[in-house]
Amino acid sequence: MKRTQHGEERLSEDEIAAWKGMLRAHRDLVVSLDSQLEREHSLPLSSYEVLMVLADSPGGRARMGELADQLLLSRSGLTRLVDRLVRQGWVERKPCEDDARGLYAAITRSGRAKLKKARPAHLDGVREGFFSKLSDADLAALSRAWGRLGRAVT
């Protein structure tokens, strides 16, 4: 495994494979999952993820800020995403008892129904495009790698 040093003008073949491979794999997966959801359930991946996080949250609700953090989204981005979901009737905003500035986004009955329909297909998509192609050893190695990257800088 050839490694390059600080300041060198190029990466090694090995490094390029690991790095560009990630960019491409990520891209291909996200695009394919998003278009599958859109095609089969008229649901963008971003909306799906909101419903999923909410459904798995206690009481089916979460504070706007927490939701934005979990979804790796800016707060304004989340505001508008939730707007769209509210328009569809899948989410509603609820006041927060102990902080009048705060709001909960809460999944509605109809949101749960939507998610119930979409979830199995989506998870199968992830299994098919990702897990099924990887061995146990691959998965373990990936988890280990993400753990190491996790302790981030800047």
Added chain:
Amino acid sequence: MKRTQHGEERLSEDEIAAWKGMLRAHRDLVVSLDSQLEREHSLPLSSYEVLMVLADSPGGRARMGELADQLLLSRSGLTRLVDRLVRQGWVERKPCEDDARGLYAAITRSGRAKLKKARPAHLDGVREGFFSKLSDADLAALSRAWGRLGRAVT
């Protein structure tokens, strides 16, 4: 390593770690590299990538279509990205001798100069945020995993 089956309503903890880990790692890295380039060189990552591909292409030029494919970008997206680079004077469009429909995007002298300044810092950023945190075994495992995912479907 627990694996879930087709049709199951949830993923296992192990699966979630491997999957969400990739989403987060990718996101953190791209954001950090993009803002570093923007901060230190006023150069978005997307523009940097164009310059890099062109500089590494024979004759410092590539057909618009090929470029779009390499950068995982739509054709129209690339048209506008190249527009911006042309405005900066870092790239120029050149007619294609053997196909009057086609165009080359070609890196200019000033584009090469820009890249020369930005490249070491960017590569160090990748080394710091990615390679330096991973062992040889990790890198090999990642490459292997990307190779398996590569044989894609849909």
Added chain:
DNA sequence: CCATAATAGTTGTGTGAGCAACTAGATTGC
């Protein structure tokens, strides 16, 4: 050859995202 279809790239248009500025409510400290 000439009509039809395919291809390369650009342009019109809509959308989802971020940043900075804003509003409203909470917290701190003097």
Added chain:
DNA sequence: GCAATCTAGTTGCTCACACAACTATTATGG
């Protein structure tokens, strides 16, 4: 107990991108 500050969320604005429609050129086949 009230001014200064901070925090939660939204709104104004801009921008990069994708898709679909378009133009110009090349390839096909009858």
